[in-house]
Amino acid sequence: MISIYTLLLYIHILSAVLSIGPLFVVLAIVKKMRTASHEEMSPYIQVFQGAITIVKHAGHVLVASGILLMWRGGYPWTTSWVVLTFLVMAGSIVFLARAFKPTIRTFNTPAYNQQKFASLLQRKAWMYIVLLLIMLWLMVAKPVIW
Secondary structure, rough: OOOOOHHHHHHHHHHHHHHHHHHHHHHHHHHOOOOOOOHHHHHHHHHHHHHHHHHHHHHHHHHHHHHHHHHOOOOOOOOOOHHHHHHHEEEEEEEEHHOOOHOOOOOOOOOOOOOHHHHHHHHHHHHHHHHHHHHHHEEEEOOOOO
């Protein structure tokens, strides 16, 4: 029989994969956006937004399962890797909320420039990937900093 902790860990790992994996699809989409016609951009933007929605909702499961794992695993909330993970997570939540919408809203406006649009989306996607990889490292390596 599988333990509750093991099930939570599986859910946590799966949600981590779902919170970072679609970002690599987004990078491929952004590459296509650079040379797409104006008519092709709308479907690419819809897929981009769908991928970000998956990332966002997987992040909700990731946080909930992480909190339950902390509780079941008996990790103190003051452990350095836990505190740092939550700090980076808070930053990533703010970043995700502000990273893509302002750029996407420029589509079909006078401010829209296709190359700048694609470059901004690519840069912000990589920035978010780096934030997620920092959190992943903190959760896996569990460094003792204090």
